[in-house]
Amino acid sequence: MQELPVEEMEVEVVIDGETAGARLDAVLAKAHDLLSRSRIKDLILEGAVTIGGKTVDEPNYRVKAGETIVLVAPPPEDSAPKPEAIPLDVLYEDQYLIVVDKPAGMVVHPAPGSPGGTLVNALLHHCGDSLPGINGVKRPGIVHRLDKDTSGVMVVAKTERAMRKLAAQFADHGRTGPLHRAYIAYAWGFTQTATGTVDAPLGRDQHNRLKQAVRRDGREAITHYAVEARFGEEGWDVTRLRCELETGRTHQIRVHMTHIGHPLVADPVYAPGFATKINRLPQEAQEAIRALGRQALHAAELGFEHPATGEEMMFESPLPADLQALDDALAPYDRSLPGRG
Incomplete structure (x- = not known):
């Protein structure tokens, strides 16, 4: 197999009657032998394929006669990654x-x-x-x-x-086994209920390839959430949530919470419109949020079945220092404490 060119590669395929009904990844693999089918599948999932100008991120999409498919493949990555002496926890x-x-x-x-x-x-x-x-x-x-x-x-x-x-x-997704994924998230506003489920399919945002969005033609995505604490005073409110994933899509919690009107604190992609709300918080909380420099989200628990022994295993990670600092700054304004609203 010859090497990929250094520059970006574009592949265009017009579907005829004989090809109609075939899988999208299979059609593209047949159309261009420079890319393996697995690589094409990854590119489709990454939003690099459009049909009629609209992004399609389902490798098993069945193509239709007359459709024009365009794949834009980025320049190839460097060769195999090298070992680096980076500390691991x-x-x-x-x-x-x-x-x-x-x-x-x-x-x-x-x-x-x-x-x-x-x-x-x-x-x-x-x-x-x-x-x-x-x-x-x-x-x-x-x-x-x-x-x-x-x-x-x-x-x-x-x-x-x-x-x-x-x-x-x-x-x-843990439907028939012990897979368990729980996150701690800090979101703007107070949710209407103490517990809830967001069942909204996700796919690539058609206007911004770096974002995900709720789409009727997206992949199934389900997030369960429960309120752990509500913080706030007049002019501002923040909720600490425990979110459990039933599916694991890209940016799932971030998009789902935005979808129900409660984007994550300090999320630069999905909550840019909430940046000025920070100014309403107490000074210590403002400083903690600005110091985050990232969405307030932490994968706190992971459980699974050991692949060799069958043992059910569970691991927990405490809040890292930056999120703990935020929690400490918000704690005096916990609305669930006696005497508070």
């Missing part, structure tokens, strides 16, 4: 897997714009020869991801068998 490790507490600001795997300093680079150094090749060169051992600026618990596979078993649990 290891919560658990054995010969099959490793569980880490990812700090905010760390990208999970190399990508354009973040070629190094990632969790993968740190894992390659920590795990040595046990990791390369599992789940491909670019994302060795990566079963699930957290956004760059979301902190918290992640599990990484160290063997092919562990990779398959863990991936199956995440693909099943």
Whole structure:
């Protein structure tokens, strides 16, 4: 197979009667032999394919006669990531897997714009020869991801068998197994109910490829939330929420909470219109929010079935220092305390 050109590649396919009904990823793989089907699938999920000018991010979409499909592939990434001596907060490790507490600001795997300093680079150094090749060169051992600026618990596979078993649990979304994912989030405003569920499909935002959006043609996405504390005084209110994922879509909690009118505090992508609201808070809380520099979201709990022993495992991560500082600054204004509204 010849090498990809350095510049961006564009592939255009017009669907005829013979091709109609085929899967989108299969059509594109057949149309251009420079890209593998798995790479094309990733590009589709990343929003790099349009049909009639609209983004389509479902690899299994069935194409229709007369449609014009355009795939814009970014320049290829560098070769396999290199090991880097980056400290890791290891919560658990054995010969099959490793569980880490990812700090905010760390990208999970190399990508354009973040070629190094990632969790993968740190894992390659920590795990040595046990990791390369599992789940491909670019994302060795990566079963699930957290956004760059979301902190918290992640599990990484160290063997092919562990990779398959863990991936199956995440693909099943815990419906038939013990997979459990809980996050702590700080959101603007008070939710109408103490508990609730947001069931709204998500897909690539058609106007901004860096964002996700609620779309009728999106992928199933379900978030359950429960209020842990309500903070506020006249002019401002913030809620601390525990969010449990039934599915795990990109930016799911961030988009779902925005969708119901309660975007996450300090979220630069989904809550830019709330930036001025910070000025209404007490000074200490203002300083804590400005110091965050990221959405107020933390992956606090992760539970799964061990891929080799079958044991149900549960890991917890306490609030990192920046979110704890925010919580401490808000605590005096807890509306659930006796004597408060």
